[in-house]
Amino acid sequence: MAQIFGPVPSRRLGFSLGVDVVPFKTCSLDCIYCQLGRTTNKTIQRKEHVASGSVLREIEEVLRQGKRIDYVTFSGSGEPTLNSEIRKMISRIKKLTSIPVAILTNGTLLYQARVREDLMEADLVIPSLDTVTGGIFETVNRPHPSLKIEEVIAGIDTFSQDFGGKVWLEIVLVKGINDSPEEIERVARVTGKMNLERIQLNTVVRPPAEEFAGPLSREDLENMKTVLGEKCEIIAEFERPTQRAQEVDVEKRILSMVKRRPLRLVDISRSLGLHRNEIIKYLEALEKKHEIRTKVHNNQVYYH
Numbered sequence: 001m002a003q004i005f006g007p008v009p010s011r012r013l014g015f016s017l018g019v020d021v022v023p024f025k026t027c028s029l030d031c032i033y034c035q036l037g038r039t040t041n042k043t044i045q046r047k048e049h050v051a052s053g054s055v056l057r058e059i060e061e062v063l064r065q066g067k068r069i070d071y072v073t074f075s076g077s078g079e080p081t082l083n084s085e086i087r088k089m090i091s092r093i094k095k096l097t098s099i100p101v102a103i104l105t106n107g108t109l110l111y112q113a114r115v116r117e118d119l120m121e122a123d124l125v126i127p128s129l130d131t132v133t134g135g136i137f138e139t140v141n142r143p144h145p146s147l148k149i150e151e152v153i154a155g156i157d158t159f160s161q162d163f164g165g166k167v168w169l170e171i172v173l174v175k176g177i178n179d180s181p182e183e184i185e186r187v188a189r190v191t192g193k194m195n196l197e198r199i200q201l202n203t204v205v206r207p208p209a210e211e212f213a214g215p216l217s218r219e220d221l222e223n224m225k226t227v228l229g230e231k232c233e234i235i236a237e238f239e240r241p242t243q244r245a246q247e248v249d250v251e252k253r254i255l256s257m258v259k260r261r262p263l264r265l266v267d268i269s270r271s272l273g274l275h276r277n278e279i280i281k282y283l284e285a286l287e288k289k290h291e292i293r294t295k296v297h298n299n300q301v302y303y304h
């Protein structure tokens with residue numbers, strides 16, 4: 001499985017089968033808080049970065065295994081709308097299964113009508129918008145030079161009005177950078193005009209690309225939530241029962257998960273349906289072989 005990972009526990013989507021349709025790390029942004037590290041291929045060029053046929057074959061195989069999957073989620077090593085075949089892939093998945101399809105996108109390409117049309121068959125689209133101010137956009141998201149915040153906002157707005165499924169907007173706040181009361185007021189005015197089902201406030205919770213990208217406290221987030229209105233929620237920590245492990249090659253599965261994003265022991269344990277103590281043995285073995293490393297962030301250990 002080169003392009004499919006999980007199901008991994010997701011704070012919002014339950015057990016999410018990740019579909020990775022761009023090579024690591026291909027993105028139109030280079031966010032200072034990115035859990036994947038710095039962007040190595042900053043681009044807005046859409047192409048079949050990863051062959052859609054092989055992605056679909058892998059999805060078919062995982063679906064046949066009958067695992068618990070709450071969402072099939074386009075996410076992973078960068079920005080999924082950069083894959084020009086995303087429309088075809090969504091459409092084929094919808095024919096294969098009734099499991100809903102979610103797209104995690106940075107929303108920067110939604111100013112293009114073609115990109116908006118490509119996502120129309122999805123069930124849930126989660127674009128992000130961390131700021132509405134050009135200078136802050138440059139600081140926090142370090143965009144491709146051709147991207148302008150006004151166009152990004154207009155693209156997300158138009159998509160939210162035209163799309164028949166659900167749109168949840170994610171806002172990631174970084175301490176001292178995009179969290180001033182004035183900026184949050186401006187964001188609230190802009191998002192108030194969009195057709196959103198939810199606004200999800202997030203902060204830096206996994207080891208970020210830049211060490212200076214710090215998290216807000218729960219109390220800070222609660223204050224921002226009040227300004228952003230009743231659709232706004234703070235994304236809570238994931239709490240779900242474990243699912244049964246159905247594969248024996250645990251080390252390979254752990255590597256496949258943690259190479260895409262850092263995970264805690266508890267995340268790996270829940271995803272594989274194995275007891276933490278058992279997972280610890282595999283993690284220790286992988287560390288000894290120098291195949292994984294740990295990072296401490298907010299007093300929590302992440303494996304990557």
Ligand code: SF4
Nearest residue numbers: 027029030031034106
């Ligand atoms: S957080 Fe998302 S949008 Fe930002 S650089 Fe990372 S992959 Fe790209």
